[in-house]
Amino acid sequence: xxxxxxxxxxxxxxxxxxxxxxxxxxxxxxxxxxxxxxxxxxxxxxxxxxxxxxxxxxxxxxxxxxxxxxxxxxxxxxxxxxxxxxxxxxxxxxxxxxxxxxxxxxxxxxxxxxxxxxxxxxxxxxxxxxxxxxxxxxxxxxxxxxxxxxxxxxxxxxxxxxxxxxxxxxxxxxxxxxxxxxxxxxxxxxxxxxxxxxxxxxxxxxxxxxxxxxxxxxxxxxxxxxxxxxxxxxxxxxxxxxxxxxxxxxxxxxxxxxxxxxxxxx
Amino acid sequence: xxxxxxxxxxxxxxxxxxxxxxxxxxxxxxxxxxxxxxxxxxxxxxxxxxxxxxxxxxxxxxxxxxxxxxxxxxxxxxxxxxxxxxxxxxxxxxxxxxxxxxxxxxxxxxxxxxxxxxxxxxxxxxxxxxxxxxxxxxxxxxxxxxxxxxxxxxxxxxxxxxxxxxxxxxxxxxxxxxxxxxxxxxxxxxxxxxxxxxxxxxxxxxxxxxxxxxxxxxxxxxxxxxxxxxxxxxxxxxxxxxxxxxxxxxxxxxxxxxxxxxxxxx
Numbered sequence: 001x002x003x004x005x006x007x008x009x010x011x012x013x014x015x016x017x018x019x020x021x022x023x024x025x026x027x028x029x030x031x032x033x034x035x036x037x038x039x040x041x042x043x044x045x046x047x048x049x050x051x052x053x054x055x056x057x058x059x060x061x062x063x064x065x066x067x068x069x070x071x072x073x074x075x076x077x078x079x080x081x082x083x084x085x086x087x088x089x090x091x092x093x094x095x096x097x098x099x100x101x102x103x104x105x106x107x108x109x110x111x112x113x114x115x116x117x118x119x120x121x122x123x124x125x126x127x128x129x130x131x132x133x134x135x136x137x138x139x140x141x142x143x144x145x146x147x148x149x150x151x152x153x154x155x156x157x158x159x160x161x162x163x164x165x166x167x168x169x170x171x172x173x174x175x176x177x178x179x180x181x182x183x184x185x186x187x188x189x190x191x192x193x194x195x196x197x198x199x200x201x202x203x204x205x206x207x208x209x210x211x212x213x214x215x216x217x218x219x220x221x222x223x224x225x226x227x228x229x230x231x232x233x234x235x236x237x238x239x240x241x242x243x244x245x246x247x248x249x250x251x252x253x254x255x256x257x258x259x260x261x262x263x264x265x266x
Numbered sequence: 267x268x269x270x271x272x273x274x275x276x277x278x279x280x281x282x283x284x285x286x287x288x289x290x291x292x293x294x295x296x297x298x299x300x301x302x303x304x305x306x307x308x309x310x311x312x313x314x315x316x317x318x319x320x321x322x323x324x325x326x327x328x329x330x331x332x333x334x335x336x337x338x339x340x341x342x343x344x345x346x347x348x349x350x351x352x353x354x355x356x357x358x359x360x361x362x363x364x365x366x367x368x369x370x371x372x373x374x375x376x377x378x379x380x381x382x383x384x385x386x387x388x389x390x391x392x393x394x395x396x397x398x399x400x401x402x403x404x405x406x407x408x409x410x411x412x413x414x415x416x417x418x419x420x421x422x423x424x425x426x427x428x429x430x431x432x433x434x435x436x437x438x439x440x441x442x443x444x445x446x447x448x449x450x451x452x453x454x455x456x457x458x459x460x461x462x463x464x465x466x467x468x469x470x471x472x473x474x475x476x477x478x479x480x481x482x483x484x485x486x487x488x489x490x491x492x493x494x495x496x497x498x499x500x501x502x503x504x505x506x507x508x509x510x511x512x513x514x515x516x517x518x519x520x521x522x523x524x525x526x527x528x529x530x531x532x
Binding site: 096097115116118143145152155156158159160162163164165166167168169170171172173174175177178182183184185186187188189190191192193194195196197198199200201202203204206207210211214217218220221222223224225227228229231232235236238240243244247248249250251253254255256257258260261 | 362363381382384409411418421422424425426428429430431432433434435436437438439440441443444448449450451452453454455456457458459460461462463464465466467468469470472473476477480483484486487488489490491493494495497498501502504506509510513514515516517519520521522523524526527
């Protein structure tokens with residue numbers, strides 16, 4: 001029988017967790033219920049809070065334990081894991097099923113099903129912890145994908161942090177442009193809604209992501225800007241045939257992505 | 267009793283339309299069943315095909331008729347409507363419920379319900395046609411919004427054509443970056459899916475939109491590029507507090523948009 005202790009500084013979240021039956025006990029801080037050496041500590045906070053927790057772990061949990069994190073970037077976290085004393089075993093994790101809403105109420109037992117769950121083993125990862133992590137992923141229906149931390153971070157800069165930044169910049173630009181003429185929002189349809197959706201993301205989470213994955217994101221943004229520059233010049237020329245070909249190529253890229261996404265795990 | 271004639275050059279679409287009961291008759295071209303003076307001709311094709319149809323209308327329909335179009339841009343179309351002889355009455359229309367898929371099969375009787383439907387009256391719009399258009403919108407459950415063509419076109423450049431272009435550029439950039447390492451698509455989640463969704467749009471429709479709304483879209487793209495440039499400089503500085511404020515402002519903009527969108531008609 002698995003015993004689950006919820007650790008959350010917010011009393012309402014602790015109460016909600018107990019009421020929902022997702023935890024057997026709930027405490028405000030890790031120090032209130034330090035894990036035993038065979039316990040699995042799951043760190044599910046913004047990235048820099050995970051880094052802070054890992055830094056204090058040797059003092060708060062003197063006998064060591066097993067650690068899995070769910071942070072959105074992995075290089076800094078895995079480096080911090082590797083700095084833990086050998087009585088700890090630790091593995092990086094990142095479930096690819098974020099939502100633009102957060103908090104206990106946004107969770108669901110089905111959240112991970114059929115979704116890709118990246119694992120980033122590192123120098124502090126034992127064979128048995130790796131197996132335990134794979135079993136956990138199997139139990140929640142997630143599809144494991146093992147990656148090197150740096151490759152993970154470059155990839156999410158492309159498929160997650162760049163889309164977020166574009167959504168946020170679109171939202172900023174639209175808000176500034178519309179201001180005072182709110183009937184214009186009525187003209188916006190599902191296209192705007194979906195393209196701008198990520199702008200609603202939690203700023204605490206996004207700040208930590210951007211600060212710990214700044215260089216890969218800046219690289220993506222500079223590449224994107226180059227593509228935008230090229231397209232502006234291209235549209236200025238208004239070559240009808242070339243424009244159709246460009247648009248058809250994008251539709252083709254989208255079909256290719258959908259096909260490979262669906263053939264993949266999630 | 268309303269009699270509906272479907273006009274589509276594609277035989278399969280004509281057959282599907284008759285089988286679904288959405289039309290009483292189906293013909294390949296307008297010349298096969300020219301409307302009577304009191305008939306309402308609804309033009310639902312890419313924008314430049316609408317312009318072409320309007321140009322030929324005085325010859326194909328010598329006795330005149332009522333005209334409503336559903337094109338995505340309105341300035342060029344309303345100018346073409348105003349060039350019709352006075353035996354025609356015409357009004358511009360644009361239902362804000364596009365999908366990234368197209369064709370007869372993508373349609374639905376509920377497509378317009380509670381959605382904003384822009385009407386752009388012009389010099390060729392009679393009071394009785396305006397009333398008839400409002401009755402039609404009422405019957406399909408759409409929410410009318412009357413606009414001047416140029417204001418419509420500037421607004422959709424912002425809330426529709428800019429988001430499309432960003433989605434297409436994101437798709438292009440991601441496709442080029444991922445090529446050959448297709449496991450990276452597995453890491454992409456709902457954030458990428460939604461931000462890139464519009465890239466799947468029909469290239470015929472998008473070409474006509476971009477060619478007939480090129481200047482407003484270029485204006486939006488240049489403004490967006492300025493915002494992107496500013497953000498790159500901002501992120502290079504990595505000011506933690508300023509970054510949090512920026513991200514929180516974007517979340518606030520998004521909440522503002524959601525609120526005003528929901529308070530509006532659709």
